[in-house]
Amino acid sequence: MPRSGAEARRRLQQAALELYRERGFDQTTTAEIAARAGVNERTFFRHFPDKREVLFDGESDLRAALTRAVAEAPHDLPLEILLCAFRKVEGILEGNRPFAEPRLHVIAATPALRERDLAKAASIVEALAEALRQRGVSDRLAGLAAQTGWAAFHQALHAWIDDPSQSLDAHLLQAFDDLRALSATAPSAQAPPGDRPRRQ
Amino acid sequence: MPRSGAEARRRLQQAALELYRERGFDQTTTAEIAARAGVNERTFFRHFPDKREVLFDGESDLRAALTRAVAEAPHDLPLEILLCAFRKVEGILEGNRPFAEPRLHVIAATPALRERDLAKAASIVEALAEALRQRGVSDRLAGLAAQTGWAAFHQALHAWIDDPSQSLDAHLLQAFDDLRALSATAPSAQAPPGDRPRRQ
Numbered sequence: 001m002p003r004s005g006a007e008a009r010r011r012l013q014q015a016a017l018e019l020y021r022e023r024g025f026d027q028t029t030t031a032e033i034a035a036r037a038g039v040n041e042r043t044f045f046r047h048f049p050d051k052r053e054v055l056f057d058g059e060s061d062l063r064a065a066l067t068r069a070v071a072e073a074p075h076d077l078p079l080e081i082l083l084c085a086f087r088k089v090e091g092i093l094e095g096n097r098p099f100a101e102p103r104l105h106v107i108a109a110t111p112a113l114r115e116r117d118l119a120k121a122a123s124i125v126e127a128l129a130e131a132l133r134q135r136g137v138s139d140r141l142a143g144l145a146a147q148t149g150w151a152a153f154h155q156a157l158h159a160w161i162d163d164p165s166q167s168l169d170a171h172l173l174q175a176f177d178d179l180r181a182l183s184a185t186a187p188s189a190q191a192p193p194g195d196r197p198r199r200q
Numbered sequence: 201m202p203r204s205g206a207e208a209r210r211r212l213q214q215a216a217l218e219l220y221r222e223r224g225f226d227q228t229t230t231a232e233i234a235a236r237a238g239v240n241e242r243t244f245f246r247h248f249p250d251k252r253e254v255l256f257d258g259e260s261d262l263r264a265a266l267t268r269a270v271a272e273a274p275h276d277l278p279l280e281i282l283l284c285a286f287r288k289v290e291g292i293l294e295g296n297r298p299f300a301e302p303r304l305h306v307i308a309a310t311p312a313l314r315e316r317d318l319a320k321a322a323s324i325v326e327a328l329a330e331a332l333r334q335r336g337v338s339d340r341l342a343g344l345a346a347q348t349g350w351a352a353f354h355q356a357l358h359a360w361i362d363d364p365s366q367s368l369d370a371h372l373l374q375a376f377d378d379l380r381a382l383s384a385t386a387p388s389a390q391a392p393p394g395d396r397p398r399r400q
Binding site for chain 1: 277278279280283311314315316318319322340341343344345347348351352354355359375376377378379380381382383
C-alpha cells in the first residue's frame with residue numbers, strides 16, 4: 001500500500017485513467033479504481049468526491065496560477081495580459097503531459113467527463129474575467145477577453161497534444177496570432193443597413 | 201388535460217421552469233412537473249429524457265438554423281459569416297424572451313443545469329466550426345472563429361437579457377465591435393524574447 005497521502009492520490013488518478021481507457025468511464029467503479037491503486041475505497045473518497053473529480057485534480061492549482069499571473073502581468077491590454085498569464089503556466093502543463101494526453105482522449109470520449117471539463121473551464125474563464133476586472137478592464141471587455149483568450153489557449157493545448165514537434169509556447173503564440181488575424185476582420189457595427197436580415 | 205402533444209410539451213416546460221424557480225431544481229421531481237402541467241409522468245418521459253433536458257428544447261432548432269445560415273451567408277471571412285448567422289436567428293430568440301429570461305437565471309443558479317448548458321453550447325460551437333470548414337475555412341481557424349464568435353453572441357444575449365432597452369441586434373453588433381477592439385490590440389508572436397517567462 002502506498003505510504004503517503006500524495007502518493008495514494010497520484011496512484012488513484014493513474015488507476016482511474018487506465019481503467020477509463022480500458023473499460024470506459026461508465027463501466028468503472030470507484031472500488032475498482034481503489035483496488036488498481038492498491039488502496040481501499042474509503043481512501044478514494046478521502047481524496048475525491050466522485051469518479052469524475054479524480055481526473056480534474058490540477059484545475060484549482062491552474063486557476064490560482066493563472067489569476068495570480070493576470071494580477072502580476074506587466075501589460076495593460078487584456079489579451080496581452082492573458083497571453084502572458086498562459087505562458088507562465090506552460091511549465092505546469094508540460095510537466096503533466098504524459099497524464100494530459102490520455103486524459104484528453106478519455107474526456108473527449110465520455111459525455112459525463114466532457115460536461116465536467118466544460119464546467120471547470122467555465123470556472124477558470126470566470127476567474128480570469130474577474131482578475132481582469134480587478135485590473136480595471138471594463139466588465140464587458142473582461143468577459144469577452146477571458147472567453148476568447150481561453151479559446152486560443154484551449155486550441156493551443158489541443159494542437160500541442162496532437163503535434164508535439166512544436167513547443168506549447170509556439171502553439172500558444174500561433175493561436176494568439178490566429179485570434180488577432182480573425183478578430184481584426186470582425187465586422188463593424190457600421191455595417192450597411194442592408195446587411196440586416198429582414199424579419200418575416 | 202392538454203389535448204395536443206405540442207401543447208403538453210409547452211406546458212411541461214413552463215411548469216418545470218416555475219418549479220425550478222420556486223423550489224430549486226434539486227427539490228423538484230418529474231412527477232411534480234407533470235402534475236403542475238396537468239399531465240401524467242409517463243407523458244413527461246415521452247417528451248423529455250430527464251428533468252434537465254426540459255429546459256433545452258430549443259437547442260437543436262437553434263443549431264440547425266445557425267449552421268444553415270453559415271452555409272448561406274453571403275460573406276467570406278469567418279467572423280462576418282458568423283455575425284450574419286447570429287443575426288438570422290435573432291427572431292427566434294426575441295420570440296422566446298419571456299421564457300429565456302427566467303430560464304437563464306435558473307441555469308445560472310443550478311450547477312447541474314450549467315453543465316448541461318455548457319455542453320449544449322459546446323455542441324453548437326462544434327457544429328458552427330464544422331459549417332465553417334465546409335465553407336473552406338481552415339481547420340485551425342474554424343474552431344477558433346466558432347469559439348470566438350460564440351463568445352460574442354453569448355455576451356450579447358446576456359447583455360440583452362439584462363438591458364432590453366436596446367435590441368438584441370444592437371447588443372450583437374456591440375459585442376462584435378468589442379471583439380474587434382480587443383484583438384486589434386492582441387500581442388503578436390513577434391514579442392521580444394524577454395517576454396518569454398524563464399523556466400525554473
